[in-house]
Amino acid sequence: MKAKSLIAALGACLWLFNPYFFPFAQGATRLDLAVEHGVDNKSEAQARLAIDTAIKFFQNTYGLALERDLQIILVPNQDTYRNALIRYYGLKDNEARDLAEKTSGFSRGALGATIIVNMGNLHNSHAQLFCLCHEIVHQFQSQESRDQHNSLRWLSEGVADALAAHILETAGLTRGIDYKNLWQGIIKKAPRWPRLENLHTYKEWFAAMDDNGSQVTYGTAAVAVLTLVQWKGYRPLFVYFSTIKQSGPDPAFYQAFGTKAADFEKQFSPY
Ligand SMILES: [Zn+2]
Secondary structure, three states, X not given: OHHHHHHHHHXXXXXXXXXXXXXXXXXXXXXXXXXXXXXXXXXXHHHHHHHHHHXXXXXXXHOOOOOOOXXXXXXXXXXXXXXXXXXXXXXXXXXXXXXXXXXXXXXEOOOOEEEEEEHHHOOOHHHHHHHHXXXXXXXXXXXXXXXXXXXXXXXXXXXXXXHHHHHHHHOOOOOOOOHHHHHHHHHHXXXXXXXXXXXXXXXXXXXXXXXXXXXXXXXXXXXXXXXXXXXXXXXXHHHHHHHHHHHOHHHXXXXXXXXXXXXXXXXXXXX
16 A cells, blocks of 8 residues: 555656636735646646636625635546645545545645645536535635634535535536535435534534435535525625634624524424
């Protein structure tokens, strides 16, 4: 395993770096896209489209620009993804292997804003666009909350999925997908869905994915966020993340959505 990792790490030196400057940046904020050897041109093009589209959406909808330098690394398969998780995030080998098996992309805000995406695990254009948009949403959550956005994991993941869908819809990049219907359909077919009150921490989130499957877990969180959107629209989603850094998660939730998080969690059902 070590020898294989070393070979893969040496292979990574052959990366093609494409410096890519963020067009809406204020000051010296920059966005670097690193495309590892093995990622095909079409996938890279989809990633660039998603990045541009998501950043423009945040500028136009929320008046937000990236305030931190961001590097995005596209890798072609699970081995290179695992190695990138070790190299960039300092994960132990077993942690990186576990994460590489369970996720297609990972975003870190604190300690250097970085997104790593395994393009080899995203088998069509829509999945590539969606995953990149999802990770960009996490970057804005992280920035606006000063890295306190994960107090309620279901909310940060649900907002990332619900907004990724909204970004693609707004830009006309989806072909008639009714996301709510899609997510509810997945949940209805499943034997069970996770309760929101059991989706607060990182550990609980991963335990729920083991118990319910990732699609049902993400789908439940996304439908919960769409329920909040139905009540209040999309604007409060980032009122929550902007407020949390001063007031903490419970007052921020109340200010954004007009109800207590615990009450919402108790009464929520995905269908
Ligand atoms: Zn996520």
